[in-house]
Amino acid sequence: MKRIAILGGGISGLTAAYELEKRRRAGEALDWHLYEASNRLGGILETTRISTPEGEYVLEGGPDGWVSEKPWLRELAIELGLENDILYSKDETRKTWVLVNGQLQAIPDGMRMMVPTDLGALEGSPLFSESAKQAYAREVLISEELKRDAPDADESVASFCTRHFGEDVTRTLAAPLLSGVFGGDVAKLSVRSVMPQFVAMERDYGSLIVALQEKAALRGHRKTQPIFTSLKRGMGSLVDALIAKLPPERLHLQHRAYSLFRVDDRGGSEWTIDMTVGKKRRAEGPFAELIVATSLDAVRELLAPVEAVDMTGLSLGGFLSLTPSEASSAILAAFAWPAELASQFTIPKGFGFLVPPASNASPSEPLALDPGPSLLACTFVDQKFPFRAPSGARVMRAFFGGASADALSRSSDEQVAAAALQQLRAILGPMPDPAHTTVRRWPRSLPQYEVGHLDRMAQLDSFVRRIPGLHLLGNAYRGVGMPDLAREARRIAESLSV
Incomplete structure (x- = not known):
């Protein structure tokens, strides 16, 4: 009987547990247990559903969906019986706005991130200066x-974008787009880690614009898949479906691991985990396999004290320095207005808007939201996905990230909501107070993949493979998106088959 411990009950840990449970029920001699420090499972996936006489509101506390071109989460959802709940973004009305000089300017149609497929669509767009339009044409x-001249080594997103389109496009469009996804600084983010598809396009075509145009020509009149995918009852329903497939006696909440002890014996390796359960302490184990699917900060706290591995003489603590040194925080405020209140204000058509980071703003373009913590982005939820609000009602989500999220970390939920509403009103105009509000905080939740990340992860993987029974899983290593996490969790679980 192979005993396996999973530390962390987010999407990574739950997916690994699901895969192991499938194999246990198929007859494999596996004895797995999942330990979660908090009183709930799901990590940042959390959905609040509010039932009212006019209908249901779906307010997400974390990601509201995933990028459709990555199939692994959709495959998992179908396997869990959620195929009929899968829904797609309303791409027929998709438009994204950027705050420039205190005004929202639309990103032209036909763009993928900062790359246009039709240069003609840039004409007349106030988002880009004449020099930016000339850079695109060039x-x-x-x-x-x-x-x-494509470099052999990794480079920053800013360097990559500037080589192709100049500093103006990098500041105006690439910075807010990438900050909205990764919460990071484009001058530090690794382009090979966060935009590998564009690196591949440069290698094959040189021009990113030419690459997209040729891909569109090959596709012809075939309909493209929607940009985003989600679930009718919210992303929390994925967590519910996973939990429903797992034996409750194998899921241990409020079990906080505070130290690990590893012993090599009889040619094998065993792990013992010291836990706090309420006010008590106890040891769990021994386990032949240990999957650490916690936050990066918790990984370092748990593994750094582990001494040199007997059979190799190497130290684990030093190799943890290869993991991302920086992580960005996020605070999310979701608001809902019933139809009666929603009729009192209007918002632009589309999916939402982005606010360029202050560090990337031009001196001649003072931010309308300065001083004080600035919004990173806002999603017009009911215009992005169906089944998020009753007819005529409205749902929006406002994001603070990075330094702004840190500045608000000690503010109450009421203060965070008030700050978000104040800025929404400054950008969108007067609006009544919402009927429903949720605030969620995710401190240091987005590890920053800085230049050279892939090389560092290769070194870390090589070292971890020398430690029998240790597996690292989470958004600090091989992708921050939920599809990436699900794929990696299943890969690791499959590798542990007896």
Whole structure:
């Protein structure tokens, strides 16, 4: 009987547990247990459903969906029996706005991130200066040069974008887009880690614009898949479906691991976990396999004290320095207005808006939200996905990230909501107080994949493979998106088959 411990009950840990349970029920000699420090499972996936006489509101406390082109979470949802609950973003009305000089300016149609497929769509767009439009036109003309001179080493997102489109586009569009996804600084983020598809396009085509145009020509009139995918009852229903497949006696809440002890014996390796359960302490184990699916800070706290491995003489603590040194925080405020209140204000059509980071703002473009913590982005939820609000009602989600989230970390939920509403009103105009509000905080939840991340992860993987029974799982290593986490969790669980 192979005993396996999973530390962490977020999407990574739950998916690993689900995969192990499938194999246990199929007859494999597996004895797995999952330990979660908090009193709930799901990590940052958390949905609040509010039933009212006019209908149901779905307020997400974490991610509201996933990128459709990554199939692994959809495959998991279907396997869990959620196929009929899968829904897609309303791409027929998709539009994203950027705050420039205190005004919302629309990103032109036909753009993928900061890359246009139609240069004509840029004409007349106030989002881009004439120099930015000229830089876009020039990028097509220097396609062979870009392909020839593509660097062999990793570089920052800012460097990559600037080589293709200049500093204006990098500041105006790339910075807010990438900050909205990763909460990071484009001058530090690794382009090979966070935008590998664009690196591949440069290698094959040189010009990113030419690459997208040729891919569109090959696709012809075939309909493209929607950008985003979600679930009708919210992302929390994925957590509910996973939990429903797992034996309750194997899920241990409020079990906080505070130290690990590893012993090599009889040619094998065993792990013992010291836990706090309420006010009591106890040891769990021994386990032949240990999957650590906690936050990066918890990983360092648990593993750094582990002494040198007997059979190799190498130290684990030193190799943890290869993991991301920085992590961005996020605070999310969700608001809902019933139809009667929603009729008193209007918002632009589309999915929402982005606010360029203050560090990337031009000196001639003072931010309307300065001074004080600035919004990072806002999603117009009911315009992005169906089944998020009753007819005529409205749901919006406002995000604070990075330094702004840190500045608000000690503020009450009421103060966070008030700050978000104040800024929404400054951007969108007067609006009544919402009928429903939720605030969620995710401190240091987004590890920053800085330049050289893939090389560092290769070194870390090589070292961890020398430690029998240890497996690292989470958003600090091989992708921050939920599909990436689900794929990696299943891969690790499959590797532990007897």
